[in-house]
Amino acid sequence: METIEILGLVAATLTTSSFVPQVYKTWKEKSTKDISLTMYLVFFTGTMLWLYYGFVHRSAPIVFANGVTGLLVAFILVLKLKYR
Structure with a gap:
């Protein structure tokens, strides 16, 4: 794995966390x-588009970050609807 990929994974981990x-x-x-x-609906939509982009370009950091972020944002959306 190249150094720039490692940097991308570290950035993805920090941003997602x-x-x-x-x-x-x-x-x-x-x-x-x-x-x-x-805000969370718009953010979730953007995250899913980035996830698709990451798959198309075979970019592990983009797929990782947006896959995990998408799950976390989806969980917040579920809680938002549940606790209205």
């Missing part, structure tokens, strides 16, 4: 009143 505290807090507190549904 930034969603974990929000997921944990939302799940623990069972409250989503301060979370924008529109």
Whole structure:
């Protein structure tokens, strides 16, 4: 694996992990009143488009980051709808 790919994976890991505290807090507190549904829907759509782009270009960092981020954002969306 090339150094630039490793850099991409590290960046992807750090960026993606930034969603974990929000997921944990939302799940623990069972409250989503301060979370924008529109923002997360738009973000999820963008994430899925990046995931597709990553597959087309066979870019592991892009696929990894957007695959995991998509799951975390989807979980927030489910909680947002559940705890309305």
